[in-house]
Amino acid sequence: MTTETTKLVIRFALVAEQPNPRDEDRLTSGTEENSIAGIKRYTGFARGKDLYPLFDHVSLEANPRAAKVGAVVKDILESLSRTPDLFPFKSKGVLLGTADYEALQRNRFELRFNDPASEGVLDGGHNMLAIGMHMLSAVADVSKIQLWDDMKELWDDNRVALEKVKDRFDFLVPVELLVPSDVEDERVVSDFEMSVLEICAARNNNAQLTQETKSNKMGFYDEIRGRLDKSIADRVEWKSNEWDSNEARPIKVRDLLALAWIPLNFANEKKLLPIDISVSPQNIYRNKGECSKQFDKLMADPSVSQKVDGPIHELHNEVVSSAFDILADLPKLYDRIYADFPEAYNSNGYRFGGNNIVKIYDPARRAAAKDKSGFVLTRPTTQFTNEAVDYRYPDGLIMPLVYGLKGLMTVKDGSVVWATEPFDFLDKYLSDIAGAYRLVLDMARFDPQKLAKNQASHEFAVGEFEKALLKHKAARADEGVFA
Structure with missing residues (x-):
């Protein structure tokens, strides 16, 4: 994979090298030879104006958590405005990392970020966002900035004006630079690249860095992202805080990982x-954190993926790849079941809307009804595709049916594939399956928690899909179609 190198020079006002040459002599003279793990650290302070090159050229790809405006950023902005002299002692500042650098004269460092996905700003994204906003506020209105990308766009648009006010920003920012202890030693450089992710994750632990964010950084989700419809992939919160709170509700990545365990199981x-x-069927609903952990365990296995380009993993297992092909359909199938199940259930002579946990969108009926508790004012939408529907109800009611799609899978040439086209199958057989499914709904008394957290209800649904598939194959055979 070829990426364009980002090259910049950053100047420290004050800087210290750790370990320095004298420390290195001591560390390599005895049993402490490996105690610094092939990493050198430069720590010090840089003036705000000397961070301009970072804002000009660096993204926050390497930072596992996306920066967004919130209470933390607002506190940093207040500190920069009210007590800039104290800022270097109140802030952790910015952590930079790169495997390719050169120490220049006068406390300057040339940094080359060959892989922006794993090098650059490793920690301190919220500080970077706040500092950028603080400096931008001298030349532009920053009130509409919500995300790093918003700030970066405004920065680029106002770059000429920023240069004219550059000397105003003498406040100090703590800056830490991590580099290989020997850039000429390929083994040391390789070890450093492998260590960057762990350092990055550890530095972010206090900020409640999610497991999914780390996994995204390791490339575990790349194959899933590439298979999903773009309209769905663009709504997934692949890393913490990257979603604009003003936009529609995002899709949590762990919801996708939970669905992945249907074909993986x-x-x-x-x-x-x-x-x-594997994971137990009920954990796909009740314990998505466990689904995520098991997913990581599977993906990290050397027989499934291998490291390339530092911490990034590349999938090379055909079975897992085929499971991801199935997963690409599951969000849409999930939404299809959610949208169509009420009418499929009603087609058997039952009344889905008669249960008090089910709400109906019907403005005309609501206006005429004395008891309006069974209606909603706003039209509901499905979770993944935002399709408008007429019923709102807990998804626990249909989670066993979603898991039941496992009954439509088969093995072909060592891969997991659909035994039949699943969308057409739902159009034809969901009504039959819904009629049989009434049994588990009645046994659970329409309690979505009891339904979704009971393994037997999932197994029942798989069995109903398998029976419907046999019926489908028999009908196809009668028609002379055997594929």
């Missing part, structure tokens, strides 16, 4: 996965 049952790993 099938693959494991067929002994296709390189390790014995």
Whole structure:
């Protein structure tokens, strides 16, 4: 993978090298030889105006958490405005990392970020956002900035004006630079690149860095992202805080990982996965954190993915790849079941809207009704595709049916594939399946928690899909179609 190198020079006002040459002599003279892990650190202070090159050229790709305006950024802005002299002692500042650098004269460092996804700003994204906004406020209105990208766009638009006010920004910012201890030693550089992610994650622990954010940084989600419809992929919150709170509700990445275990469980049952790993069906609803952890464990296995370009992993297991092909359809199938199930249930002579946990969108009926508790004012939408629907109800009611889609999967040439086209299948057989599913709804008394957290309800749904598939194949055979 070829990426364009970002090159810049940053100047420290004060800087210290750790370990310095004298420390290195002591550290390598005895048993402490490996105690610094092949990493050198420069710590000190840089003036705000000397950080301009960072804002000009660096993204926040390497920072696992996306920066957005919130209470933290507002506090930093207040500190910069009211007590700029105290800022270097109140802030952790910015952590930079790169495997390619050169120490120049007068406390200057040339930094070359060959892979912006793993090098650059490793920690301090909120500080960077606040500092950028603070400096921009001298030349532009920053009130509409919500995300780093908003700030960066405004920065670029006002770059000429910023240069004219540059000397105003003498406040100091703590800056820490991590580099390999020996840039000429390929082994040291390689080890450094592998260490960057762990350092980055550890530095972000106090900021409640999510497991999914770390996994995204390791490339575990790249194959999923590439398979999803763009309209869905663009709404997924792949890393913490990257979603604009003013936009529609984002899709949590762990919701996708939970769905991934439907084909992955099938693959494991067929002994296709390189390790014995699965999640219980009910955990797809009740414990998505466990689904995420198990996903990481699977993806980190050397028989599934291997490291390339530092911490980034590349998938090379065909079975897991085929499971992701199935996963690409599951968000839309989930929404199809959610949208169509009420009418499929009603087609059997039942009344889905008769239960008090089900709300109906029907403005005309609501206006005429004495009891309006069974209606909603705003039209509901489905979780993944934002499709408008006429019923709002807890998704726990249909989670076993979503898991039941496992009954439509089969093995072909060692890969997991659909045994039949799943969308057409739902159009034809969801009504039959909904009629049988009434049994588990009645047994659970329409309690979505009891339904979704009971393994038997999931197994029942899989069985109903399998029975409907047999019926479908028999009908196809009668028609002379055997594929």
